[in-house]
Amino acid sequence: MYGLSLPQGQPVWWSVTLQRPAFISKIWIINRPGCCLAEMTKHNVILRNHLETVKANCKVYSWKERQKTLMICEPSISTSNVTIYENSVGELRLCEVMITAIESEKSLHGVLQELWYNIPSGTIARLRAHNRLPTTDPDVVNILRQFDSPSNFHTKYGQRLTGYLQVPESGNYTFFVARDDNCELWLQPERVELVEKIKDDKASHKLLLIKVDFRTDHNQWDKFPSLQASKEIWLKKCQLYSVEVLIKQSGGSDCASVGMKLPNGTYKGPITAAHLFWVKPGK
Numbered sequence: 436m437y438g439l440s441l442p443q444g445q446p447v448w449w450s451v452t453l454q455r456p457a458f459i460s461k462i463w464i465i466n467r468p469g470c471c472l473a474e475m476t477k478h479n480v481i482l483r484n485h486l487e488t489v490k491a492n493c494k495v496y497s498w499k500e501r502q503k504t505l506m507i508c509e510p511s512i513s514t515s516n517v518t519i520y521e522n523s524v525g526e527l528r529l530c531e532v533m534i535t536a537i538e539s540e541k542s543l544h545g546v547l548q549e550l551w552y553n554i555p556s557g558t559i560a561r562l563r564a565h566n567r568l569p570t571t572d573p574d575v576v577n578i579l580r581q582f583d584s585p586s587n588f589h590t591k592y593g594q595r596l597t598g599y600l601q602v603p604e605s606g607n608y609t610f611f612v613a614r615d616d617n618c619e620l621w622l623q624p625e626r627v628e629l630v631e632k633i634k635d636d637k638a639s640h641k642l643l644l645i646k647v648d649f650r651t652d653h654n655q656w657d658k659f660p661s662l663q664a665s666k667e668i669w670l671k672k673c674q675l676y677s678v679e680v681l682i683k684q685s686g687g688s689d690c691a692s693v694g695m696k697l698p699n700g701t702y703k704g705p706i707t708a709a710h711l712f713w714v715k716p717g718k
C-alpha cells in the first residue's frame with residue numbers, strides 16, 4: 436500500500452517507470468483486504484515518453500462491491516512512465532496498482548463493449564433513461580476484435596459498443612447494422628470542422644446514422660434494406676471518427692454488428708479490426 440502525504444499545497448503523486456516503452460491499455464486500482472481504504476477516490480494519470488508528456492483523459496469504472504477501479508486512458512501513446520496523482524487533497528492512497536500494457540499498436544485495434552445485465556424490456560430510449568446508464572459500472576467490459584458482438588449471448592441486457600473509425604480512403608460511405616432487438620448507430624468526427632461535411636445541425640457534433648427497432652439475424656444486412664442502411668456520408672482518410680452503437684436486447688435471440696460500404700463499392704461486414712481502435716491512439 437502506498438500512502439503519500441506532503442505539506443499542504445504540494446503535488447502528491449505515485450509514479451512507475453516501465454522497463455521498456457509500451458502502450459498502456461488499462462490501469463486497475465485495487466483495494467485489498469487489509470488496506471481498508473475508506474473510499475476509492477478519483478485519480479488523474481500522466482503518460483510520458485522521451486518525446487511528450489500527456490495528461491490522459493480516462494474513462495473510469497468504479498465497482499464498489501468489488502473494490503476495484505478500472506481506468507481506460509486516452510490517447511494511448513507509447514509510454515515509458517506512468518504517474519498517478521490527485522487534484523485537491525494533500526494525500527494520495529493507493530492499495531494496489533496493476534497496469535496492463537501492450538507492445539504493439541496493433542493491439543489497440545477493435546471495439547470497446549460495455550454491457551449491463553437486468554435491463555427491462557423496452558426501447559433504446561428506455562435503455563438510455565435507465566438509472567444504471569450513463570454511470571460507468573457495466574457488468575461486462577470487453578474488447579471485440581471487429582464490429583460484431585457475441586450473438587445469442589443473454590436476455591434483458593443493454594450494451595454500448597464504441598470505437599474510433601479510420602477509413603482507408605476519402606469518399607462517400609454507407610453504414611449498415613444487423614441487430615436484435617433495438618439499435619442506434621451514432622458517428623462523431625474528432626475534428627469539429629469535419630462536422631460541416633456531414634451534418635446540417637451544427638449544435639450537436641454527433642450524427643444519428645441509423646435507428647431501427649426491427650430484428651434481423653446475425654450479420655443479416657439486407658432484411659430491411661431501407662431501415663438498416665444509413666444515407667451516404669462523406670468521410671476523410673486519416674481522420675478519426677467516434678462510432679457508438681446502443682443496443683437493447685429483450686428476449687429470445689440477440690446480435691449486433693456494423694458493416695460499411697466503401698467508396699469503391701466493396702463491403703466490409705462486419706467492419707474489421709484494421710479500421711477500428713477501441714481506445715484513441717496517440718501520435
Ligand SMILES: [Ca+2]
Nearest residue numbers: 615686687688
Ligand atoms: Ca431479442
